[in-house]
Amino acid sequence: MASVALCGKFCFFIQSSQRYPALYYGETEYPHPHPLIRIAFISQFMGKIICKNIPEGMKFDEKAALSKALQMAEQMLAPTYGAVLSKLSKQLEDNYDKIESYGNKIIDLAKATQTMCVNRKENQL
Numbered sequence: 001m002a003s004v005a006l007c008g009k010f011c012f013f014i015q016s017s018q019r020y021p022a023l024y025y026g027e028t029e030y031p032h033p034h035p036l037i038r039i040a041f042i043s044q045f046m047g048k049i050i051c052k053n054i055p056e057g058m059k060f061d062e063k064a065a066l067s068k069a070l071q072m073a074e075q076m077l078a079p080t081y082g083a084v085l086s087k088l089s090k091q092l093e094d095n096y097d098k099i100e101s102y103g104n105k106i107i108d109l110a111k112a113t114q115t116m117c118v119n120r121k122e123n124q125l
Contacts, residue, residue, distance in 0.1 A: 002050050002060065006043070006069035011076055013039045014084055023095055025102045033106065036088055041103050 017035035024034050033041075047062030054060055074085045092099065 002047070002065040003068035003072065006046055006066060007072040007076070009042050009046070010039060010069060010073040013042070014073065014077055014081070014088065017088065018081065018084075023091065023098075025098065033102070036091060037099050037103060039088070040092060040099050 013035040017039075020030070020034055023036060024030055025037075043066055047060075047066060050065075051060050051062060070085060074083075077084050
């Protein structure tokens with residue numbers, strides 16, 4: 001199930017990224033992260049979130065789920081977009097340091113915003 005959920009998120013953001021061929025980092029007319037940046041952070045954190053929320057004793061192979069999700073997304077998107085994942089992977093590889101830096105900046109901003117859900121106590125949710 002995790003692979004299907006990740007695949008759905010990847011497909012959504014990959015499709016969205018087709019409208020924005022050039023990477024941007026929030027300092028442009030777009031106030032939100034580029035879809036590739038969102039994909040990078042979803043793939044980085046989604047597995048960890050799932051691992052922390054599955055019942056005790058249940059096994060979850062984060063790497064296998066991510067791999068399967070990418071395979072499914074490639075198969076679903078290839079007829080329309082071609083080898084879009086290879087293109088995005090290359091773009092991610094070429095810009096990884098900038099993407100990571102910008103993502104960390106967003107995380108720091110979220111942590112500093114007291115009204116964000118991540119900063120509330122459990123009884124406040």
